[in-house]
């Protein structure tokens with residue numbers, strides 16, 4: 001026995017409105033810091049570039065109903081959910097993992113995991129910029145309109161009041177500034 005305590009495990013929860021850059025940041029953390037991504041489940045159809053098991057596990061409403069999920073939400077007409085098994089698999093080999101969630105999911109993770117859930121809210125204040133980014137990503141104009149007008153995207157334009165004291169508010173406009181702030185957060189977690 002060395003008396004040394006085990007390092008804490010963390011889950012970086014990337015949240016914010018549609019098009020804010022959550023997936024882009026998740027990919028960056030995987031490439032730059034070797035932080036594994038937790039793949040979630042959805043009933044929505046894959047986008048042109050998306051592959052099953054890489055971007056999402058794509059489900060039918062029937063297969064989704066059979067999953068054992070840590071949390072699940074409805075977002076813009078589709079179901080999304082994340083499994084406890086996915087988190088445990090990532091934590092078996094890594095101290096830190098990441099997941100992309102809407103703000104409702106972020107709240108659930110915080111309530112269930114406390115300080116182990118590190119909430120990063122990616123902020124892009126101008127709706128026009130979100131619109132531009134989704135079009136640039138290849139979404140159809142109709143899909144962008146539907147997404148931006150959904151109650152969930154409107155809600156996620158702000159960090160929820162319950163997360164104001166615990167979430168990290170990270171404006172994602174200048175990419176160099178975003179990555180500099182991300183590296184500070186990762187360094188702090190690694191030293192814990």
Ligand SMILES: Nc1ncnc2c1ncn2[C@@H]1O[C@H](COP(=O)(O)OP(=O)(O)OP(=O)(O)O)[C@@H](O)[C@H]1O
Nearest residue numbers: 018019020021022023024133136137172173174175
């Ligand atoms: N700082 C940035 N400046 C300019 N464009 C950016 C920036 N960050 C991300 N993007 C671009 O914005 C688009 C949307 O990013 P991304 O798909 O990561 O958003 P998201 O938050 O995951 O969206 P959704 O919730 O709809 O899946 C992408 O084309 C991405 O390259």
Ligand SMILES: Nc1nc2c(ncn2[C@@H]2O[C@H](COP(=O)(O)O)[C@@H](O)[C@H]2O)c(=O)[nH]1
Nearest residue numbers: 040041073075080081082100101102104105
């Ligand atoms: N609460 C959860 N939210 C999730 C999950 N997987 C993704 N998401 C969020 O849904 C919206 C829409 O995603 P999109 O890929 O269709 O643009 C976005 O905010 C994601 O962060 C999940 O398992 N649980």
